[in-house]
Amino acid sequence: MKTFRASKKHQEGFISYVLVLTTGLTLTLLTVAAYRRALEAHTVQKETQLRVDYGDKENAILRGIVNITPNRAVRAMQSGSNSSSATRDPLRWQQIFSDAVDQANARTSVSNALLTTMNATAAVSGNATDAPMADLASTFDAIEPEPGYMSTGMNRSLGGGFPVPLEGTTAVADLDKVYPIISSSKIYGSLATSGVILPPASYPQLNVIKYPDIRFGYCTPGQNFVAKRNWWAFSMQLGEGNQLLNSFAANGGSENERDFIISLYEIPSQLAISAEAFANLGTHADGTSWQNTTITGPVYTTRAQVDSGLHLDSLAGRRGLTLNSGATVGATNVTGNAFTPGVREQFEVTNGTFMPVSLGSESGRAAFIPINRGADFFDRFAHGTEASVLSPTSWNNYSVGALQCAMRLDVTAVASTAPNAKPTTFRFSYMNGTTRQSINIPLNIAAGAASTLQTGYSFAAAKGATKDFGTQLVDVAYGSGSTYYYKYGITGPFKFEDSAFISSGSVGGTPQGFYRPACPFDNKVLKGYNSIAVYPKRIPAFVTAIGGSTADLNNSLVVNVDYTSSGLNDATYKPKIPCTPTDYGVLLTECDNLTAFTKGFSLVTNMRLYIGDDFNVVSTTPPSGSGLPSPFYPPSSLFAPEKRYGTDNDPYKVQISGQVGHLGGDTGKGGSQVRLLDLKMGSGVAAAADKMDVNLRPITHPAELPPITMMNWLVTVEERRKAFYNADGSAR
Numbered sequence: 001m002k003t004f005r006a007s008k009k010h011q012e013g014f015i016s017y018v019l020v021l022t023t024g025l026t027l028t029l030l031t032v033a034a035y036r037r038a039l040e041a042h043t044v045q046k047e048t049q050l051r052v053d054y055g056d057k058e059n060a061i062l063r064g065i066v067n068i069t070p071n072r073a074v075r076a077m078q079s080g081s082n083s084s085s086a087t088r089d090p091l092r093w094q095q096i097f098s099d100a101v102d103q104a105n106a107r108t109s110v111s112n113a114l115l116t117t118m119n120a121t122a123a124v125s126g127n128a129t130d131a132p133m134a135d136l137a138s139t140f141d142a143i144e145p146e147p148g149y150m151s152t153g154m155n156r157s158l159g160g161g162f163p164v165p166l167e168g169t170t171a172v173a174d175l176d177k178v179y180p181i182i183s184s185s186k187i188y189g190s191l192a193t194s195g196v197i198l199p200p201a202s203y204p205q206l207n208v209i210k211y212p213d214i215r216f217g218y219c220t221p222g223q224n225f226v227a228k229r230n231w232w233a234f235s236m237q238l239g240e241g242n243q244l245l246n247s248f249a250a251n252g253g254s255e256n257e258r259d260f261i262i263s264l265y266e267i268p269s270q271l272a273i274s275a276e277a278f279a280n281l282g283t284h285a286d287g288t289s290w291q292n293t294t295i296t297g298p299v300y301t302t303r304a305q306v307d308s309g310l311h312l313d314s315l316a317g318r319r320g321l322t323l324n325s326g327a328t329v330g331a332t333n334v335t336g337n338a339f340t341p342g343v344r345e346q347f348e349v350t351n352g353t354f355m356p357v358s359l360g361s362e363s364g365r366a367a368f369i370p371i372n373r374g375a376d377f378f379d380r381f382a383h384g385t386e387a388s389v390l391s392p393t394s395w396n397n398y399s400v401g402a403l404q405c406a407m408r409l410d411v412t413a414v415a416s417t418a419p420n421a422k423p424t425t426f427r428f429s430y431m432n433g434t435t436r437q438s439i440n441i442p443l444n445i446a447a448g449a450a451s452t453l454q455t456g457y458s459f460a461a462a463k464g465a466t467k468d469f470g471t472q473l474v475d476v477a478y479g480s481g482s483t484y485y486y487k488y489g490i491t492g493p494f495k496f497e498d499s500a501f502i503s504s505g506s507v508g509g510t511p512q513g514f515y516r517p518a519c520p521f522d523n524k525v526l527k528g529y530n531s532i533a534v535y536p537k538r539i540p541a542f543v544t545a546i547g548g549s550t551a552d553l554n555n556s557l558v559v560n561v562d563y564t565s566s567g568l569n570d571a572t573y574k575p576k577i578p579c580t581p582t583d584y585g586v587l588l589t590e591c592d593n594l595t596a597f598t599k600g601f602s603l604v605t606n607m608r609l610y611i612g613d614d615f616n617v618v619s620t621t622p623p624s625g626s627g628l629p630s631p632f633y634p635p636s637s638l639f640a641p642e643k644r645y646g647t648d649n650d651p652y653k654v655q656i657s658g659q660v661g662h663l664g665g666d667t668g669k670g671g672s673q674v675r676l677l678d679l680k681m682g683s684g685v686a687a688a689a690d691k692m693d694v695n696l697r698p699i700t701h702p703a704e705l706p707p708i709t710m711m712n713w714l715v716t717v718e719e720r721r722k723a724f725y726n727a728d729g730s731a732r
Contacts, residue, residue, distance in 0.1 A: 057106040058238050059365075062260070062717050064100030066367050069262060070715050072096055073180040077395035079386035088390065091179050093150040093232075097140045106238075142177075143233045143259060152176035153231035153261075157191060161720040162261065163231050164188075164195030172392060182230060182264065183393040197224060198702070202625065206268060206702045212716050215354055216363035217316040218267070218300055226270050226702050231263040233720070259720040269661055269710040272696035273676065275301040276372040277664040280673040282307030282327065288689045290677055297698035302370075302666040305673065314356040318368060319668035321357060330356030369713040374665055375577050377401045378606035378639060380408070381564050401604045401639050401708045405558040406431045407539070409521055411532065411573075411584065412440070412562050419572050419582040422530050423523050427562070430548040439546060443523055449483045456546035457514040465513065466495040473518040473538065480509040489518060517541035524587055526610065526647055527682075532559055535590040536601060556602040556707040559586050577641045579608040586610065586640070587647060593618040600635035602708035609640035610682055612647040623703040635699075637706035639663075646682030654679055655693040661710060 072091045081087055089095060101107060115121050136149075143151040143158060151158060153165045154173040167189035168176075175181050187204035188196055197208035206228050211219040219225045237257040272295050273279070279301040283289055289309050298314035301321075306312065308326030315321055315329050321338070328335055338344065338357040347355045360368045376382050380402035386394040397403050413425035422443075429438040439455045457477050461467045475488045478501045485501035496513030498506045520538035524531050540551040548554055561584060563574040575583045585608040592614040594601045601616075603609075615638075619631035645654050662674050677694060679687040699705060 054238050057104060058236070060104030061097075061100045061106055061236075061238070062365050064103040065096060065262060066365055066715050066717050068096050068099055068103070069180050070264065070367065070369050070713055073182045073264065073391075073713075074395060076179050076181060076390040077183075077393060077398060078389065079384075079394065079396075080388050081390040083388040088179075091390065093178060093180070093234075094136055094140070096180070097136055097149065101136070139237060141235050143235060148177055149234065150177055151233040153229075153233065154186065155191070158233060161259075162233060163229055163263070164192040166228070166230065167191060175390070176232070179390060180230075180232070180264070181391050182266070182398070183391050184398070185392045186228075186230060188228070199625075203702045206266070206705065208701065212263070212265075212366075212714075212718070214363040214366045214716060215358055216360050216366055216368055216714075217298060217314050217354060217356060217358040218271070218368065218712075218714065219298060220314070221354065224700070226268060226699060226705065227714075228266040229263055230266065231261055233259060233261050235259050260717055261720055262717045263715070265714040265716075267712045267714055268699075268705055269659070269712060270699035270705070271298050271300050272296055272659055272698050273299040273301065273661065274659065274710065274712075275304075275662040275664075275674060275676060276370045276666065277301065277662040277674040278303040278305075278666045278671050279662065280305050280307065280675050281312070282310035282324075283675075284686070284689055285675055285678050286686070290694075291689045292692060293677065293694040293696075295696045303668065312356075316358050316360075316368075318360045318370075319666065321359065323357070365718070366714065366716045369715070371399045371711040371713065372663055372665060373399050374663055375606070375641065377663055378577075378604055378641060379560060379575075380405075380558055381560055381562060399711065401602075401710075402558045402560065402606070404708055405556040405602070405604055406554045406707070407543070407557040409532070409534070409557060409559045410562040411560075411568070412565050414568065414573075415444075417567070417572070420529050420584065423532065423584075426521055426532075428521065430543050430546070430554050432548050433553075437547065441519060441521060445486050446488065449479070449485055451482045451484075453477055453479075453484050453514060454486075454516070456516045456542070458516065458545070460513040460515040461496050462513070463511050464495070464497055466493050467513065467515070468493045469515070472541075474515045475518050477514040477516075478511050479507055480511045483508065484514075490515075517545050526585060526587055527581075529581055529585065531585040531587045531610070532607075533587045533589065534559065534603070536588070536603075537590045537593055537596070540596045551597045551601075552599050555597045555599055556604070559603070559605040559607065561607075575606045577606070579642050583607055587612050588615070588638075589613040589647075591615045594634045594636060595620040597634050597636075598623075600637075600706045602637045602639070602706045604639040604708060606641060608642045608644065609638060610644050610647050611638075612682070626701055626703045628701055628703060635704050635706040637708055639708065642680070644680045644682050644684070645687065648682070650681035650683050650685070653691045653693065654687055655695075657695045657697075659696060659699065663710070 075081055076091050081091065140149055142148045152173055153163060154176050155165060155167055157165055166186040168186045172181060172183065172185055184205065188200035188207050189204065190200065192200050195209070200207065206226050208224050209227055209229060211221055211223045211225050213221040235257050281299070281304055289307070295312060298316060299312050300316045302318050303320045304315065304317055305322045305324065306315065306327040306329070307324050311328045313330065323329065323335060323338065332351060334347070334355060334357055338355055339359070344355050360366070377400055380400065383396045383400060383403065386396055408429045410427045411423045412427045413423070414421040415424050424442065424444050426441040426443065427438055428441055429436055442450070454477070460476065469491055471491060474490050475486065476490050476494060476496070478485050478496055485507065487501065501507065518538050520535045520542050522533040524533040534557065539554070539557070543554050544550065561573050561575060562568060563570050586605045587610045588603065589612040594616045595618055616633050616636050619633055622628040622630060622632040645651055660676050662676060664674055677692065679692060681687055
């Protein structure tokens, strides 16, 4: 029997090709879009990473420029720097840029040496278009449209966003475009009127300007301080040869080329304490704490240990700072180790300002360089003649205080070859305008007749006549022709007659009387040894009498032994540091009133200095227009390897006001501490802590600067951001 399966009826349907194609196309487009976004993200990531890499290179190069520039500026001031192209070329700006690139190891992404160290010699670089920077002229150039590598900050304004320029001769400005030139011939002029605090006509060399916004706390950012700002501007496009960066910029990316300003601030030492040494602050060598001591404003030392109980407003160093228990710094009383990770960051977040304890290494694109020549600062005979110098100002004349002094007193002859023999002749030189003049001052003519009348003597009276000199202290001479007799330190009425000068007989010829303001130099026996006495109050009248300029120019004195002259060999007569008893000392007396030195007074010597009188204790009227308060004392400075207070008798108490410093230097590798307030009396004993009254404060005005001072350099590099300035240079 045959059976049949019932048939199933299926519902009829259809296939929509349009829907299938649409769905497929949509999915394809979504896939393509996702892939494209992935590619774009990869490109952005690639370009971002590339920019980060170039940013790191840029920072390393800028730090290199900051480190190299002051070195080349010093070399441009040294003897022989202009003797040949071989000595000049390494000092050029383009060589500075090239050396900075090398120092940053920035010519390639990863060096072969680094790959070998990382055991990655088979690595594949994804940055095949790395800019080789073979042509630095395309990477570094002057601010457009100027040609060359560098735009100098001299003789014309570059517009908004740039500092005010210095002024000088065209020749110096042309040099400044090619080399980093530091010179006293670069001054503030009328172009700087809007950018400095004081009138440039009155203060052309050093003025009051704003401290830069950096972490190194020599001063507070934005605070007024005394300085001169040398600066140069350049553009940098580090990735100009990189195809990826150029393509990115061409398609709407940010501009690669950026403008930078490198500044070198010349900063005279102006803080309450400026010590290029490892300084102990707060205690004396015998363990007693500083007493009756007030310190206002910032303090700078190379290294410092601040002992318990001392409070400072601000502390800056270069190689290390230690705050012992109980020592505090700043208004918020910073204590302990300020350099512990996180401490500084927490302080700045909490207080909204930089911590008042800082090291030079924290300031990034900045370097602080004390110009410290050590013992050479005191001795002008330690330096030879400088020639073929690229800068108009030579290095020794810039950095050695002994060479900067307008007046010079040298021991040139002595009574015997024995150590500490009595000096018989001084050579004194001084300035008459821009001309240096010299005279010899014999010290043994009081014993008998001399054949000549010394320089500076004027007619006083005829034989037998009396002249009243009042309170004026004078030296007198008597004689005629080839015979003259001398007496020293005369005041009041004086009768010129034979018996006043010789014990018996008569002076031949027709003698007359002569006088001269008392000589400000003499030989004195102190502690059993010959010393050179200096009487500053006598200097202005004496120099005028011998034909020199006024005390406005002749306001600084260096006292040395000319151990290069015949009969004064180095081994015996060159002063030693530390000082020895057989070396000559310098006795400073009649120095209480320095008001005749309207621009201040400085003394530099490489011998032990005895301060035998009150020093600079008479006030005067502050300089006109300075705004400085009264009482005002003529600015003064004393530079010597050792100072002692008192002479035959030790003073009961020593009072010091102003600033103190030290030139001992510090390598950062151990060494003994310097104790700035361990003062010695004339006898050599230490001054007791309770017998000292010390009031230290910073200099705030160039009129307070003494004729001779220490100099420091602060080098910074900063970006001039074009977003803040219009095309014409005006601020937006």
